[in-house]
Amino acid sequence: MKTGDPRPLQPGDALTLLDRATRLSVQLQSRQIGVMDNIYRGGETLNLSLNHTTASHSVAPIGKVPSASLMVAPFVVSDSGRGMATLAEVGPGRALAYGANVLDWMATGTREAQHAPLFKRAFTWLMKGDANAALPASLSFSTSGYESASVAKYFTTLGRQGVENACDIANAANTCWQKADLLVFGPSVKADANLTALVSTYLAAGKSVIYMHKNWTDSDGGRQVLRAMGVDLGGYPGNYFAATADITVSGARTAEQSLAKSDQIGNLPNTLRMLAKDSLVHDFANDQTPTVTINNIHNDLSGFDGRGAPVFGSADTELYRLLVLWADVWRPNIEYGKTLSKTGDAAAFLRAYASDSWTTYARSATTVSPKGQGDYMPAAAQSLPVIADEVVTVTIAQASGKTAIGRAAVPGKPLSVDIVEAPAGSSYGVQTSHVRTAGSPFDATYARPRRPQSFAVPLVRGKATEFVTPFGGPLFLNYSGAAAGATVKLRIKGGAKYGHYDFSGAPPSETELAEASAALLRQDFGWMTAKFVGGEFQQLVKYAQGIGDPRAYVVDGVKRVIFDTNHMANGYSNIPLTPNVKRVCDSLGWTCDGPLHRAPGVQHFVGWIATCGFLCSGNPSDGSTGIGTGWGWAHELGHNTVQRVMHMDFGNGRGCVVECDNNNLAVAQMFRKYALTGEDSNGDRTNHPLLYRYIVANRATNLSGEALRSDMEARLWGGEASAKMAFWMQLAFLYTKERQGLAQPDVATTLEYHNMLTKGDRLVANAWDAANPGKYGMNRFTDNKISNQDLLFVLSSQIIGKDLHKIFAMYGMPVSQKALDSVADLKLPVANRSFYAMAAGKSNQVVTGRWVDVENALPVYPF
Structure with missing residues (x-):
């Protein structure tokens, strides 16, 4: 659970992991729904409509971040499902974030006045932990990147006095934050490497924290504040081009409907109970509902890898870690193709689907199916020798994109990637394969892992990034901010050679061409790749059968x-x-x-x-x-x-x-x-x-x-x-x-x-x-x-x-x-x-x- 290394686990541990995950998911769901129910049901009829306009941003939980110490959930969700407001409990602290300047609207009564009763209940929950509680006559507050006058005026609308505690709460050296009951941040807060940790300190001390965004533009400082709440700000350009359904809650919305939209756990407990049944009966050909919640977790894991935030080693990811380890334990049982299908054994199908979906690549160990990864990768690839330590030079063809590195990840074998030399201002990540589709487990046959290509994992300069995949594949460099024609040097430990032809930089040597051709003809790896100026291709090795001389096919033919x-x-x-x-x-x-x-x-x-x-x-x-x-x-x-x-x-x-x-x-x-x-x-x-x-x-x-x-x-x-x-x-x-x-x-x-x-x-x-x-x-x-x-x-x-x-x-x-x-x-x-x-x-x-x-x-x- 700390390292993400599943090798000590035994097959019998699968049920234990499922049982713990089921109990934790029920606990988290109960906690989340309890908070939402407390705010949305107050014995009064609430008008739940809200319009943020396109001058706003979306705010949403970073994954579900489920743990005993942190609960983060969508509070207001648009008609289309986009996050408009989010709340969180972080230890004893509470947080509330909106993607528009709703606090000022409520203070001045200039916009969305119908939202005031619901906002008041959310604000009361933020301050007291109970939306039905009474607020004290006087409360102190401090702000950063947000107008203190708006905060003071809102207290006035509540019949309370807001006393400003002048304090630079974005400065890690300040000692005055303890005097404030409420800390309010806005998008003008200055970004600082210590800001996330600082806001986390406030929450850990039991403070109430608000973040209000004001427009569709980005805010680096705002993102840092939100990260401490377990919340993410949407991408550029915010809601500037958003449809009406993305930024509004219709007037017909009921409390029950809003509670349903805020429920992140959903049907996960039932799906976990289904995974525990050896004799599962379910018609997956006509009902894919149990896989929806599996997909939600899969998407969350993608987000963790994409941000370079390790799932293992974090206290706030217990549910994810349990599910990933269960997937590791079950994976050796999977045999793709043959009888594995939506119309075959329902338990085998659902377990394969969940095991494929619940994986994370930023770690040093995983498990594999010894019978191979279907038509994506043959079992023989698991025996490919790896290179202990080498520096590989990769030619970058444009400012941003993806390019083959020329080395492979062997299924189940860990590797590390370190940037040795790269242009200043550029950023990089590593992933396997650059493909758009892998078909679907719901095709006639479950022929391969549901997503055999990995997520992209960021590379951090000066630090080796651990990477492992249960499915293998050619390694690709994911890059941005580079210069066309530049080169990047990577130190790779644990990579393998395969059939790769590279004409994007210096012409390959005769030895390199011979090695690539020999690997291609051996067919012990699932893929071949080739790079030219302005073009690359990746294809199954089996498609190269009958091409004759591989070099002539690549150079004289395709190139x-x-x-x-x-x-x-x-x-x-x-x-x-x-x-x-x-x-x-x-x-x-x-x-x-x-x-x-x-x-x-x-x-x-x-x-x-x-x-x-x-x-x-x-x-x-x-x-x-x-x-x-x-x-x-x-x-x-x-x-x-x-x-x-x-x-x-x-x-x-x-x-x-x-x-x-x-x-x-x-x-x-x-x-x-x-x-x-x-x-x-x-x-x-x-x-x-x-x-x-x-x-x-x-x-x-x-x-x-x-x-x-x-x-x-x-x-x-x-x-x-x-x-x-x-x-x-x-x-x-x-x-x-x-x-x-x-x-x-x-x-x-x-x-x-x-x-x-x-x-x-x-x-x-x-x-x-x-x-x-x-x-x-x-x-x-x-x-x-x-x-x-x-x-x-x-x-x-x-x-x-x-x-x-x-x-x-x-x-x-x-x-x-x-x-x-x-x-x-x-x-x-x-x-x-x-x-x-x-x-x-x-x-x-x-x-x-x-x-x-x-x-x-x-x-x-x-x-």
């Missing part, structure tokens, strides 16, 4: 085809400028390399389980398959990196929006893949013949001018996406012909157009030159506010070196007169209308096409 091509098409600076691109950029005065064009963020892929469908975009993007070089992963990467210059929305359902714009990048990736590997993936996705048919049909209308353009807009931009994607490639082919003078496009030169187009997009957004708008073809624009289609037109004209107004009209693009005039000001030669024809299904085989002159007549399509 080169998926990530490098995407970065090439997006103009990111990790792809060197080609001589052509440098020449064009220099001639235009564009800055085409450097930090402005750094990949904006690391894109993560996870090959295991898709959050939605078969492949699902996001960061991480995940899929129910291995990471490969086909259309799907290119498509998902496109979702997360596509820029506005490829996003067209003309209204009336016309344009190229989500599921079209991102595919322009996938087209580029498959286009280059054929050149690199000879594999033609999705050559029919880009439909040049259909685009040509649209042009033919448009010309056949015998319309002219704007009417002709408008007709083509309806045909193309209201038509098939495959033709829209052909449009972007036609512009790229035109670049090779008009700017570079090639008789026939090639892959490298074609993609230079995409490279400069996306660079230009970023330059207009981030390096606008008001003194020379013509640099980006925007001479008639006074600022960089420009529509997407206008941006595409002016940048393309600059890149291709021709006035493209006839080309854009041919494709029905609605370009503004301001953009047309801006390009006309450049005095560029006007590009004649031409079309690079390619056979159906061969859009990736660029050498098979031919140019067609469509300036006047429209020849028969040559394929």
Whole structure:
């Protein structure tokens, strides 16, 4: 119970731990409900409505913090379940906190007057321990970060005298706090490393403490005061964007309903009694209610680990410690898959669910299931050798995020992580795996731990952080406040090597590549990972079966085809400028390399389980398959990196929006893949013949001018996406012909157009030159506010070196007169209308096409 080391415990101790936890949960629930009942039921009809407005913050218990010495509970809970006020008993002391300046409202009668009777009962409980007691005629108070006049005025409304005890109660050296009956803090209280301990001292001495927040902004000092009460302040930006239900209690609320919302223990005692039954009868396929309270504890444990507040070694976490140790004792009995399911043995199911849920990672020992962790981790991983002591250098790609460390946590084996060297001002944490979903125990089979990836545990400089997981997994560094391209050195004791490929910093040595490949082929660890500039992936080792040479799969396949091509098409600076691109950029005065064009963020892929469908975009993007070089992963990467210059929305359902714009990048990736590997993936996705048919049909209308353009807009931009994607490639082919003078496009030169187009997009957004708008073809624009289609037109004209107004009209693009005039000001030669024809299904085989002159007549399509 002190150390969190379950190894001395025996199987027979499980019932003892459950029995103690059950009795303690009943005791805590009775105590909490008793206090709430005392305040909410006073023989008078109370109007429980309250509106904090969005100029407020949420306040809620830090977990349930259940122990014999401390009780903290939500006092006022909004209609949506968000904490509005909290009260606590800390030893002999009592505390009350609101997320809005309710004390002042009650003192002045300016707002929420209907709340005054309930507030008075809460205030009386705070001062006397009984909401029905009588307050003395005179009470002394001290304040810090809060107006004393409001406190004195509130006493007056109660018919009592409030006598201010002038005292700097935020100063640990003060000796005058003993004279005050009430200590009131507000958000202006000055933060201090000793403030939490100081307020704890006040509560331990039996003082009454109030905290009133005033707005939606944060308060470091306020957080420190609240922490002593066992209360947490919500995150940035408070309730600024909160919905009405988040900040109000409706007038229809009854006392019974409020008491129910404040009950944190809930059905936990009954669930614990169910866990003690070997012959449990329950239909989990249709009733998941017993798991709700298990999830609540799970979320609380996540909060403890996330704050770096150890569950073990604290006097105020007894219930959590009992439950975590019970989970440790039961865990070796779990066998995932096979008969473990919601329709199987109910006791086994509930015990596995609770054992999976009640774990904490910031300690030095835990237990494992010797039969493995289902499809997350094989049993063989438990025998992996660990490295006693090493320093690992991790490359940081961006200001904040998560990145693979290159070492693994072995199931059940402790490790420690210490920061040896890191940029000043940055902060870090450690976790296993960076995944979004692990499926659900309520799937057809309970196939793996309900959440096998760990919580993130903060790393503290100058102190080794203990870490252990019953499920294992690749270690990830969770970081913020860092500089892109920086490195962090970590001392890791107890980590293991596995199949990890790292190209994010210095190139890996032949030895490192050989070790990673050998580990991957052994398949004694559940996962492989790879890091590139701007991209990482994590996937099940089984998905790597049949890939052939692991190094070729990672480097020549996923890195080169998926990530490098995407970065090439997006103009990111990790792809060197080609001589052509440098020449064009220099001639235009564009800055085409450097930090402005750094990949904006690391894109993560996870090959295991898709959050939605078969492949699902996001960061991480995940899929129910291995990471490969086909259309799907290119498509998902496109979702997360596509820029506005490829996003067209003309209204009336016309344009190229989500599921079209991102595919322009996938087209580029498959286009280059054929050149690199000879594999033609999705050559029919880009439909040049259909685009040509649209042009033919448009010309056949015998319309002219704007009417002709408008007709083509309806045909193309209201038509098939495959033709829209052909449009972007036609512009790229035109670049090779008009700017570079090639008789026939090639892959490298074609993609230079995409490279400069996306660079230009970023330059207009981030390096606008008001003194020379013509640099980006925007001479008639006074600022960089420009529509997407206008941006595409002016940048393309600059890149291709021709006035493209006839080309854009041919494709029905609605370009503004301001953009047309801006390009006309450049005095560029006007590009004649031409079309690079390619056979159906061969859009990736660029050498098979031919140019067609469509300036006047429209020849028969040559394929």
